[in-house]
Amino acid sequence: MEAQTNKSPKLNKNKKVIISTAIVLAIGVVGFTGYTLSVNSKVKSWENKIYPGVMVSNVDLSGKSKEEAEIILKNTFSNIIADKKLTVKASDQKLDISYNELKPEFDVKGTVEEAFKYGKSGNLYSKNSLINSKSKKNFDLKLKYDTEKIKEYEKQLTSKVNRQPKNATLSFNDGSINVVDGENGRKINEEQMDKLIKENINGKTTESIEIEVPVEEVAPKVDKSMLAKVNGKISSFSTSFAANSHPESRDVNLKIATGSINGTILLPGEEFSYNNTVGERTAERGFKNGKGYVGDKVEDVIGGGVCQVSTTLYRAIIGAGIKSTERHNHSMPASYSPVGLDATVVWGALDYKFKNTYDFPIYISGYISGKNVVFDVYGNKEGMGGKTYELVAEGVQKLEPNVTTVQDPNMPEGQQSYDKNPVAGYKVTSYLITKQDGNQINKEKIASDSYQVVNGVLRVGTKKPDPVPTPQTPAESNQQQQSNQQGGQSGQQQSGQQGQQQSGQPAQAVPPAPAQ
Template sequence: MVKIKILINKLFFLWCVIFIALLTLGMNKKENNEDGKIFKNICVEQVNIGNLTINEAKKSILKSYYPKPIYLKYNDKRWCIEPKDIRLDYNIDRSIEEAYKYTREEDKLENIKKMFNLSFKESYNINLHASYDEVKLSSIIDKICKEINVGVKQATIEIKETGQIITTESKEGIEVDIIKLKENIYDMIDKKDIKEINLPINIIKPKISTEAVKSINTILGQYSTSFNDSTSRGSNIHVAGKSTSDILIMPGEIFSYNKSTGARTWSNGYKPAKVIVGGKYVNGEGGGVCQVSTTIYNAALLAGMEIKEVHNHTFPSRYAPRGKDAAVSYGYTDFKFKNTYSHPIYIKNIVNNGAITSKIYGCRQDREKIYIRTEEKYSKDKIQVKTYRIYLDEENNKIRDELVAESKYKIK
């Protein structure tokens, strides 16, 4: 029994030596890329090209894999991207060359191992690696998008000084989802499985809808102050009043006085006028803008706005009661409020005949009965004022109140 096993092992060893010798002999045979054949059981994309010449292998692969046109569709429109337009190439020649050289490397022993595995074990598969011109593809996609994309149209509102409300309707926008489209194309090219693509479209909803602007139908709060119209200060009030007027504030948005007016400089239309600096009146650019912020502040209080930032003057103002002023200084102190309603509001300032009136329009559903009460406390050279907002029901009974601001003034 032992002798038989030894004999079998010797025969197997002898057979392996003969097989290796034959392989080595075959490898030493002079071949070229035109006439030589690819070793058996070598595949490209699972297409078996073993025992085929390079030309035969290419014909075999091209039956299943070749660059096809990419068709894009949207409604009744159709576009074709030809392979040559984007230089689409599956690099078949490169993969066939790799297959041909797989058993023809310089390391002969390694080649013998590969041949042995291919002869008795599993096949060897080589994947095609697609390439294309990304810049050209993007350019073609951009041109197609221009034919389809429609910009979103926001609804608008304009309120005249007479109170007339003019609105325009919103319109949804259409936009090709370029990221998703490119991902689809890249995936098809990578898998060598070209199919027609329905263009992925995003519907862009307007931020300001028709329903939103049409909900503005009443005055929620208004306030007026007077001034000398024939002075530089009066001129500044006109400029600041205009820059903070006709502003739509959506639900949850915050109005910033300084952001609306910008810097109070000569280039922005402001003139030198009296301002308070260090507790003293001096000439400075933009004097008078605090009267505009104060007027809007009082309208905002009566409209039920959430006051986010407000500051009082060093001395009591001549144009507003104590506790009801809003001092501003660009880059330092601001006046801000937030629209906490579920509907938008609209600021309208009217400046003429030595008076400025600020009106805050909104939805009738949001209107509340409000009045403002202040409490004053004197201490030596100062006046401390607490400002409360009182909410009433239909019978003028107090529902609730809230402390809005605490002010401190110097007594001259």
């Protein structure tokens, strides 16, 4: 009995603790629930409103609906941007971009949408915290504009600022060679320019903004020090075009092509391309029609004759000991070059290329002198080591064409003409002869070339001449006159008789002249 009496107070104490805890928890739950309901109610009241402290271009939109905010912004900023300008500076040039020309339009709807969504992606308590916060959030009013117009402005500025560097070059005076120093160029960093302009074209209501875009200095590819080694002529070659059948048009093509190459500087290790240097042969660039090979025929083609320039250059360059990296012979022999020593070019197909294998630059001078295409190659005379070079053709094998004869009954007998001119073909090997102080020290095979045979077609006339009438004797002639007089007296009858006489007497045939 005494043991049970001692245990009861302890149990009562535990019960009191449990009950007290339950009461506290109940009060906490009730309080938290009440707080949550209060917070939820407050957050819900801002559900369709822009949160406190949210502004657009410093205009307070706190508590406004999207519709109300759009009205406020439109009323505040309508026409406010029209007179604004952005000044862009680059080096010593500047350009004013007028907002009015950009067809500006505020993106009120898009900006309000962004302001409205601010803070609404968090949870209930973060939203409540933001609503109760006194912090500010300012959005720039978004601006739509004509981006193509921006590109036009950028092109205007780059055309004013950008300047190509000038390479150092050579001048020739009474046999002496002088180096003329080059000039640095400059170029706008177009990527940075575009980024800066677009970052500063915005809805801010500042009347004008000035920005400066970076301009980079561009050094010339060839400077004075690079040309210091060039001290004399190391090779020269020329070909004549005095016998051209169409001199006016062909001469124009030769001058354009030669002028395009004149002044070329090739640094050590650099490769020259004829097609890249001369460019496409088009009428827009001034090229004329001239004779050129098309398959196994000679036809008028735009730029005809430029192969004489490539051939002359080939001979001058290889005469300086510089071999080709690409070179092609003609399909048929060329009048201005022996077989095996020519170089043909075709835009987009066949090129003439070579690489400067010396440790000094070479300078190519090209010009027309009288009726000659001339190329002079300048370099370092000491660097040649007393060597000279000559291209020769050996083992020339001629291949005779066949000629097919076609009889033509419509061509007078004795006349003949070629429907297709026969052209002999050739096989030949070219060699580069190297001489040291005038003595041959090396002979190197350069190429084995083939020129196609073109068989001819000869048209021969077989048409016989008309027979020559037999002359009348005087007695026969008198008898014929009497017969005509007795044939009738009326003018009409006489006229008819005369007509019969004229139509019945054949004209005397003249034998055709032989073909020239």
